[in-house]
Amino acid sequence: MKAWKMKLVAFLKLTLRPLLVSSIGAFIGVLALSFSLSANAGDEAPDEFIKRLSTELQELVKNDPSLKAGDLQRTSAVVDARIMPHLNFQRMTASAVGPAWRSATPEQQTKLSTEFKTLLIRTYAGALSQVTDLTINVKPLRGSPDDKEVLVRSEIKGKGEPIELDYRLEKTPGNGSGWKIYNLNVLGVWLVETYRSQFSQEINAKGIDGLIATLVERNKTNAKK
Amino acid sequence: MAKKHDLTRLGLLLGALLFSGCATSIDANPKDPWEPMNRQVFKINDSVDKAVVKPVAVAYKDYTPDLAQKGINNFFGNLRDVWSTVNSALQLKPTQTVEMTGRVIVNTTVGVLGFIDVATPLKLEKHKEDFGKTLGYWGMPSGPYLVLPFFGPSTLRDASGFVVDAKLNPTYHDITNVPLRNTLYVINAIDIRKGLLSVEDSLNAIAFDNYSFIRDAYLQRRLYEIYDGNPPDTEDSE
Numbered sequence: 124m125k126a127w128k129m130k131l132v133a134f135l136k137l138t139l140r141p142l143l144v145s146s147i148g149a150f151i152g153v154l155a156l157s158f159s160l161s162a163n164a165g166d167e168a169p170d171e172f173i174k175r176l177s178t179e180l181q182e183l184v185k186n187d188p189s190l191k192a193g194d195l196q197r198t199s200a201v202v203d204a205r206i207m208p209h210l211n212f213q214r215m216t217a218s219a220v221g222p223a224w225r226s227a228t229p230e231q232q233t234k235l236s237t238e239f240k241t242l243l244i245r246t247y248a249g250a251l252s253q254v255t256d257l258t259i260n261v262k263p264l265r266g267s268p269d270d271k272e273v274l275v276r277s278e279i280k281g282k283g284e285p286i287e288l289d290y291r292l293e294k295t296p297g298n299g300s301g302w303k304i305y306n307l308n309v310l311g312v313w314l315v316e317t318y319r320s321q322f323s324q325e326i327n328a329k330g331i332d333g334l335i336a337t338l339v340e341r342n343k344t345n346a347k348k
Numbered sequence: 349m350a351k352k353h354d355l356t357r358l359g360l361l362l363g364a365l366l367f368s369g370c371a372t373s374i375d376a377n378p379k380d381p382w383e384p385m386n387r388q389v390f391k392i393n394d395s396v397d398k399a400v401v402k403p404v405a406v407a408y409k410d411y412t413p414d415l416a417q418k419g420i421n422n423f424f425g426n427l428r429d430v431w432s433t434v435n436s437a438l439q440l441k442p443t444q445t446v447e448m449t450g451r452v453i454v455n456t457t458v459g460v461l462g463f464i465d466v467a468t469p470l471k472l473e474k475h476k477e478d479f480g481k482t483l484g485y486w487g488m489p490s491g492p493y494l495v496l497p498f499f500g501p502s503t504l505r506d507a508s509g510f511v512v513d514a515k516l517n518p519t520y521h522d523i524t525n526v527p528l529r530n531t532l533y534v535i536n537a538i539d540i541r542k543g544l545l546s547v548e549d550s551l552n553a554i555a556f557d558n559y560s561f562i563r564d565a566y567l568q569r570r571l572y573e574i575y576d577g578n579p580p581d582t583e584d585s586e
Contacts, residue, residue, distance in 0.1 A: 246554050276577065284474055287577060311572025311579075312565045320377075320564050321556045337556060345553050 169292045169302045170264040173275045176209060177259045185255045193252040195346075199244050201251075211293060211303040212236060218306070219318040220334070223326050231331050238338035239318075245345045257281045270294075273302075286310060377560075379493050379567060386495040390559050393500055397541075405541035417542070419463040424536050426455045426462025428476070431517045435477035439485040444475050479516075480509025484574035493563055501566040 167175075183205065184190045189197040216236045217224040227235065261277045271294045279286045289308035295301055307314040325334040380386065409417070433448040451467040451474065459466045468474065483505050484490065491504030502510060523529040555561035571579045 242554070246550060249550070284476075287572075289577075308572075311569040311577070313568065316568070317561065317564055321554075321561060324557055324560065341553075341556070 167301055168264060169273045170261050170275050172302050173277060173290055174261045180205065181254050184251060191252050191255065193248050195248055198248040198251060202244050209304055211305045212240065214305045215315055218315045219322055221319050221323055223331055227331050231335065234335050238335060238342060241342045242338060245342065380563060381492050382494065386493065387559055389495040389497055393498060401541050405538050405545060408538050409542050409545060420535065421539055422465045423462045424539050426452060429474065431513065432475060432477040435479060435482045436475060438482045439477065447472050448475060478509055479512040480506035481574055483509050490570065493567060501562055506570065
């Protein structure tokens with residue numbers, strides 16, 4: 124390809140991307156509106172929700188070179204805007220910290236939550252950059268549609284063997300407001316439980332502030348890589 | 349002769365385990381009563397890995413043509429598939445057994461002794477099974493967590509399964525040429541270690557204590573596999 128052509132393509136990508144992102148935003152806005160309007164009748168099923176969220180993310184990464192390259196700042200921004208609203212992150216952190224959560228001060232809780240989020244983003248930023256080449260297959264839901272908490276199972280197929288990825292979701296209170304993820308299972312290993320046992324070792328040895336210090340330290344080391 | 353020797357070694361290993369069972373620490377994980385010994389073995393494995401196994405795997409990954417690596421991975425994968433097929437049958441999974449048999453036949457013939465994986469694009473999916481899982485399927489509890497010298501995370505049940513895997517896997521058993529068989533063992537090990545290189549980086553980013561992290565992940569993963577993705581619900585939320 125000639126140099127001017129490459130420049131043109133780069134220019135188009137640069138100008139079209141914000142357009143695309145905003146149009147996706149508008150689309151989701153409309154979607155959200157239609158859900159809130161349809162209220163009771165049109166509640167989205169949890170497996171449908173996971174399917175939609177996965178596809179949206181895949182599209183997003185596909186059209187964003189800096190996400191594809193695993194750029195941390197951009198990834199953090201996307202996680203904040205697109206994933207965090209769908210998580211009950213407070214519940215995840217509380218559960219990962221365990222019984223000590225209740226005795227933690229509000230400041231400690233905020234600190235734990237922020238650092239835990241950073242830890243997760245750094246861990247999974249690499250994974251997010253690879254989602255475009257994968258096929259996500261959400262399995263049909265089992266259990267009753269009235270359940271307040273459900274398990275959605277999915278399988279991700281790439282080049283190698285399929286990866287099992289399961290989600291635990293809770294119904295958010297109110298009509299038509301949907302679902303929030305509160306735990307994640309990769310290849311049979313629950314995320315929250317795994318962190319809980321790691322965290323409890325720290326808490327037993329050095330208390331809540333010790334855990335916070337270790338998290339801060341770990342995030343700093345990970346940032347250097 | 350060789351078998352007798354192996355049995356003696358196994359006996360010694362089990363003896364050592366039972367003995368060290370007396371020395372448990374106070375805040376032990378109930379699934380890991382042999383933690384002090386396990387941590388020792390873990391440490392030794394780790395240094396052996398750092399000194400020898402990992403450098404070899406990295407060199408293999410960096411200096412072998414990708415196509416060759418892929419072929420070798422497929423070749424050993426096909427050998428593992430044979431044993432997985434036997435175990436699928438032992439776990440009374442008819443569809444999976446048929447699928448896996450088809451896989452092995454297609455890959456061994458059309459795929460030239462397994463070097464090319466033609467079965468996966470044909471939707472004949474790979475299902476990994478081993479004798480430890482078969483024992484679990486038939487209701488044998490996992491027993492205490494156990495770190496094996498060199499081979500790493502296991503449980504008492506999975507370790508006994510592992511002995512059966514090694515002894516009865518027809519593919520290795522039939523090779524009477526010892527140097528060839530040993531070479532196959534070594535390449536197999538390097539191939540497996542290479543596959544773990546990428547996991548290792550994220551492990552170091554996540555875990556505070558690699559030992560307990562690997563232990564918890566291993567135990568959860570095995571339970572999940574044995575129940576084919578539907579383990580009994582043990583999650584105690586909050």
